[in-house]
Amino acid sequence: MIWILLPFALTFCVCGTFVVKVAQTSYQAEENDNITLEWTFTTKNDSSSSSLNIICCLLTVIKYSILYHVHEGVEVPESQDGQFAGRVQVDKDVLREGRIRLHVSRLRTDDSGLCVCDVLTDDGSSSDRCRLNVTAVDQPEPQKSAARSQAESRGRIGLYVGLGLAVCVGLGLAVYVGLIVGLAVCVGLYFLFRLYSKQDETENTISEV
Ligand SMILES: *[C@@H]1O[C@H](CO)[C@@H](O)[C@H](O)[C@H]1NC(C)=O
Numbered sequence: 001m002i003w004i005l006l007p008f009a010l011t012f013c014v015c016g017t018f019v020v021k022v023a024q025t026s027y028q029a030e031e032n033d034n035i036t037l038e039w040t041f042t043t044k045n046d047s048s049s050s051s052l053n054i055i056c057c058l059l060t061v062i063k064y065s066i067l068y069h070v071h072e073g074v075e076v077p078e079s080q081d082g083q084f085a086g087r088v089q090v091d092k093d094v095l096r097e098g099r100i101r102l103h104v105s106r107l108r109t110d111d112s113g114l115c116v117c118d119v120l121t122d123d124g125s126s127s128d129r130c131r132l133n134v135t136a137v138d139q140p141e142p143q144k145s146a147a148r149s150q151a152e153s154r155g156r157i158g159l160y161v162g163l164g165l166a167v168c169v170g171l172g173l174a175v176y177v178g179l180i181v182g183l184a185v186c187v188g189l190y191f192l193f194r195l196y197s198k199q200d201e202t203e204n205t206i207s208e209v
Pocket residue numbers: 032033034105106
């Protein structure tokens with residue numbers, strides 16, 4: 001850790017003419033986007049590559065994770081934080097020209113933070129940083145509306161079923177009430193009929209008598 005932080009300490013006395021410069025100070029991206037972060041540093045034709053040391057890392061409030069590490073001209077993939085495993089590619093051809101190009105793919109929201117590249121060579125050390133802001137993407141609109149329309153259709157089906165049930169129950173009740181009323185009327189008529197026929201009988205017998 002001390003070894004890692006040492007270059008940062010040296011950075012504060014930007015000694016001599018050695019300078020690291022970030023290409024863009026702020027990046028705005030969405031989840032799963034790919035992005036290319038770029039820094040340039042001063043090189044001399046005679047500098048041997050074995051004196052090149054690079055540490056690029058991501059700083060957030062809660063952690064410090066290494067994206068890319070070169071130690072005395074040799075890449076140290078083991079230093080890379082698991083968060084970036086398989087997601088960072090470096091343009092080695094332009095590295096010799098003093099350009100650090102990091103292609104970061106499938107961005108995650110927790111990649112948000114301060115990206116710092118610190119370079120240490122025989123000529124001095126320097127660093128520069130950029131801010132990376134990765135925002136979450138909402139669920140795709142079609143899925144959302146599909147879900148909504150599904151819910152709506154489910155609601156509509158429920159409504160229809162409810163209405164159907166109500167109609168059935170209503171009809172059933174109507175039929176039932178109708179039957180009862182019909183029955184009552186029938187019974188009533190029957191008794192009336194019997195009453196009248198009895199009266200007729202008595203009238204008949206009276207008249208016969
Ligand atoms: C991002 O990069 C990966 C490979 O690194 C590639 O498969 C993918 O298609 C790229 N996505 C976009 C949106 O460019």
